Amino acid sequence: MDEFKVRTVDLQQVQNQIRHKTDGLSSSTLVLRRGQEFTILMSYEGRPFDPMKENLIFRIVLGPLSVEVPVTRLGQPSLNQWSAVLERSFPNPTRPRALSVSLFSPASASVGVYTLQLRVETRVTVKTHLLGQFTLLCNPWSQADSVFLQSEDLRTEYVMSDIGLLFKGSSGNIVSRPWSFDQYDEGILDICMKLLQLSPQHQADMGKDLLNRNSPVYIGRVISAMVNSNDDKGVLMGNWSGDFKDGVNPSKWSGSADILRMWAETQFSPVKYGQCWVFAAVMCTVMRALGIPTRVVTNFNSAHDTNGNMVIEEYYSEMGEKLPIGRDSIWNFHVWVESWMKRPDLGRGYDGWQVLDPTPQERSAEMFRCGPAAVTAIYQRQVDAQYDVPFVYAAVNGNVHTVIVRNGKVLSTSIDKSRVGALICTKHPGSMRMQNITSEYKNEMVLKKKHTFFFPMSYHAAPQGLAVSLQLLKAPIIGENISFNIIITNKVASPKLLRKHLNAQNKEYNRNPAGAFWEAHGDMKIGPKETVTMKHEISFKEYMRKEAMEDSLVNLAVVIEDVKSQERVLASEEFNIRSPALNIQVQNEYVVINAQQEATVTFTNPFSTAVSGELIVACSGLQEKVQKRLMIQPRETTRMPINFTPRMAGARMLYASLVLMNPPTVLHGFKAINVQES
Structure with a gap:
């Protein structure tokens, strides 16, 4: 009788990918999730397969790493190592015979592009067959996987969904921005795998990197650095200058595929340009493609604490102009991602959502990246927990010290403990609504969602008893005038002569404003215990920008000076001017x-x-x-x-x-x- 001989091997791409919930993903390889079996069909000729006489051994190769997996006839698949079990054979005297083999990957296998080989050992021959490649992803459907997510609805939203909303603007005037994550677009998964391959960690020590890729904590750190181009061949270059002539204005992007394709097609040159929401949206695409549940999160009034003291200092002139003193800043909004994973490195209690921030702000272990910082650790102020918890804690909880200065001399100071982290939100699962998640980060107070456009800064009462606030009369829209009131209260029983300084400055969402584009000054009298309301308007011509922006941001401030005592009281507000919607x-x-x-x-x-x-x-x-x-x-x-x-x-x-x-x-x-x- 003829020798047993394998003729063809079918990786059953369609059937396996449907079972693994990867059927929408486009790749040059079979795409699988770890911790789950996949079936291979082999046709052979010659005499019937006899496991006593023939050995079938799979060789699974990942870079310099490999494992040999003999096919066994009986036995349960192993949860923590690769295994292969003969499911059944189809002896047919007239047609080629077939064997069905189930291969099992451990739920802790490394994410990567594997090569699959088959060695057939008979009594007289040894033949090796190259079967092709498969891409192995994390598996949030497997309880043994460290990214396991209990709810099917949440898996649908945070892994499978390729549409999203990003939230921008200001906490009192939120703008919903559509984004297409595009993880199912042609070739995108292969490009996402390239981020891992081109990372400095992979280039420095391929074997160590591939072993570490079993951990979503490690993967998150690598991707956080690779989405920006500051230290590596990363995807996006940041630009907050307002000059985008040699690239794309960040406001014009509406999906991740164009960005990732441009990066791949230019031999991995950084794509110009990104800002925080673009960095975060692209990272969300990559993480979802890799099988790690991920959502995009916006923090309104996000503090950027450069010196680690958890205090943000802001300086104003006596005329109400915000001054570019100090490196600390409050971004009107900042966008990052959260990914769902276990944190065995932190011990019990820190599993769940983790903050990862690919926007290059500060270095973490010599590279521009941030996280994963456990949201639970931020909530509990566990600032010694890895990674970068103090930076994120300050972003949502920092105190604001406002200082009025003249010629380097401090005229007055005030402290605001509630401004930073005014609202933290994400897209609601299964709908195009906003979900308020502030209470997951902050335990001192749960901020109510603002429905009005009334923006009183905390009243600053001077010893003589003045209080000042600003009130926008309606949500500002580009093309219309900005209308607002100043409300001044004299809290003492004697009249006052006051000097009024009003100042409006254009600003970028992520830093201190530029020079004033509008100002108004004047003297006024206020009677004993009197409250005065003064209406002002800024015309569209006065605030119009030169560069295309989705939303103009304005820093509006008023300083009221008591002429007699020279005490000064400041009220300020930063707000966005919405573009009309389509x-x-x-x-x-x-x-x-x-x-x-x-x-x-x-x-x-x-x-x-x-x-x-x-x-x-x-x-x-x-x-x-x-x-x-x-x-x-x-x-x-x-x-x-x-x-x-x-x-x-x-x-x-x-x-x-x-x-x-x-x-x-x-x-x-x-x-x-x-x-x-x-």
Whole structure:
């Protein structure tokens, strides 16, 4: 009888990927999750397979690491090592015979691209077959995996979903920003694996890096550094200068695929440019692709404490102008990610959400990265817990010391303990709403969501008894005037002569403002125990920016000086001026996969001049983007019909951006759609 001989091996890519919930991911290899079996079908010729006479041995190779796994006929798969079990054989005298083998990976296997070989040993021959490659990911469905997440709804949101909302603006005027994570787009998973391969850790010691990749804590630290380009061949270069001529304005990005592809196609040159929400959104894409549950989180009034004293110092002139003194700053908002994982390195009680921040701010162990910092450790102020807990703790809990100075001399000081970390939020699972998660970080007080646009800074009562606050009369929108009141209360029983200094400065969301673009000064009298309300307006022409931004940010301050005593009281507020939104309607609410649909994008020009720009419409799970040039007359409403064909079923998002040249601003809109199987 003929010798036993393997003819073909089928890795059963479609069936295995459906079972492993990786069927939407696009890769040049089979894509699997660790801690779960996958089945291989082998056809052979010659005499029937006899495990007493033939040995089948799989060799699983990851870089310089390899393991040999003999096929056994009986036995339970091992949870902590690779194993292979013969499931059944199909002897058929007329057709090639087949063997079905189940391979099991341990739930602690390293994430990476593996090569699979098969060695067939008979009494007279030894033959080796190269079977191909497979990409192994973390498995939040496996209880033995350190990224296991109990709820199927949360796994759907934080691993499977490729659509999201990022929150920007200010805590009193929140802007919802659509983002397409694009982890299912063609080639994106392979690019995500490249981040691991190009990391300094992998380049320095491949074997050590590959062994460490069994831990999501380690992977999170590597990816946090690789999303920015400061120390390595990372993906994005940051730019907060306002000058983006040699790259892309961060406000124009609306998805991760364009960024990751550009990085790969330019031989891994950094993509220009990113800011915090772009860094965080790209990191979310990479972590979800690797199987690690991840969400994007915004911290409003985020303190950047450079000297580690957990105090943020802010300086104002006696005229109410915020001064660029000191390296500490409060960002109107800052965006990072949280990933879900166990923390065996910290002991009990620190499993769960971990802060990871890829925006390059401070070095952590010689590299620009941050985390994973356990949210529980931040809540409990366990500032000695690895990694970078003091930095994140200060970002959500720092005290603000406000100082008025003249010629280097301190005129007055005040302390605000509630401003930093005013609101911490993320997208609500399963809906396009905001979820307030402030109470997961802060235990001293749970801040109520602000519904009004009343922004009193804590009253600063001088000994003579003055109190001052600012009140925006409505949410500011680009193209309209900014209207606000100053409310001054004389708390003593004698009249006062006051000097008023008002100051408005444009600012970037992440640092102190530039020079004043608007100011007003004057003298006034206030009677005993009197409260005076004064209305002011800043016109659109006075605050218009030169560079296109999604939202203009303004620092508004008033200093009231008691002429007689020279006591000064400051009230200030930073707020965003929202861009008008694009409205998207889908003609047919019943949207079916691979069937052309029609949507309408509507925009009303609020400006007194004609505007021109480029409209870009895309759908998550849709390859092609629709681009149109537009010219819209003053106060005109334009309706643009857009045809689109969704390629994937499930929760999807149609999103649009309109980049206007004059005035320079970026507008966004989105529509959540549920795509049905045909």
